[in-house]
Amino acid sequence: MATAIREVGVWRQTRTLLLKNYLVKCRTKKSSVQEILFPLFFLFWLILISMMHPNKKYEEVPDRELNPMDKSMLANVVLGYTPVTNITRNIMQKVSSDHLPDVIITEEYTNEQELIASSLSKPSNFVGVVFKDGVSYELRFFPDTVPVSSIYMDSRAGCSKSCEAVQYWSSGFTVLQASIDDAIIQLKTNVSFWKELESTKAVIMGETAVVEIDTFPRGVILIYLVIAFSPFGYFLAIHIVAEKEKKLKEF
Template identity: 30%
Template structure:
């Protein structure tokens, strides 16, 4: 019984193969298309792979250069910082920030921080629109103040000088934060018109003085003696 079933399967297989071979011979155009079309598509893909640059960016597993947090902030010629509000406690806190700045520089020939106080945010905006270049960066403190209360503030940079990235934009273009176009060319063999690492949006926090000012304010607050418990 088993040998008979095996013989039937073989005969059916032979008949099916013979039928398909005859069909392929009769429909030569269709058979040719079935063979050449996959080869044509594969050739197009191979050519595109060779011509187009590699879409896979190289892995960055080592630091891209070194930079000190306050280095660029020291090089700025203008250390003018607008302050809101103009209160006794705020100005006392800023004097401590200035003292910290002087101690960090340790006698270097660097311009002092000039605090320009404003009573309200409206006063700050009015002064900015009258002369935008006079206010490169501003700090707005929340009540009750940075000494007695918690340190809550908002740093605003001048968009005409250094525009920090919007907080609603979480990502930049894939190539914006790469080191240089030269490295991209070394990796791909193709030099497209791409952005270099200098245009990485997050770097504007460093170049604008945002990070330096934030560090000075936070560190000054940390150095304050704890308030006595009531």
């Protein structure tokens, strides 16, 4: 019996509260209209922003095998190396005579600083080789020829035709590296591995279908969501304060 009375009391209170809120909304038509129109206005802009900046969808990309290593990629290349020793001279002579006889012009530099200074006045087909010892070296290409960073992070939109990492293959970087490596191996062991190195294949790994989300429009949308529903909190706070003031006056 007590439970039934309590349920009736809760329902009566809820109905009375809803009726009271309805009457308040009817009496404050201006604020009620604002409470409805402001969120609708902001939601309209949210929809417009979403339509202007849709998510980028990319289909699945299969693996793609690149063309075999081609020595013609190094046509008219000017190859400078340092330091000049019997070992480095033999390595570069073997590269020029055995692997790249028609496409390489070699120049000798006494030190790395001289090579760098000379490269400033050279065209973009200049490549520097800095030997650290008899087996290790560094290749110095111009920045627009090979990727500047070994870590490449960018949108797939910029990789639709030719990814930046492929420049290592298309610029002749790999061919030159393989030629120098084989020359070093041949001088150390009297055995050539050029056929094995020349048969190296490169494959651009495929990617699954993805949806790329632009972070800036999403951030704007989140801010607009907060603004869109702020009128509800604003008018609710006004009604609560007004109710409290009314009770204080009655007290």
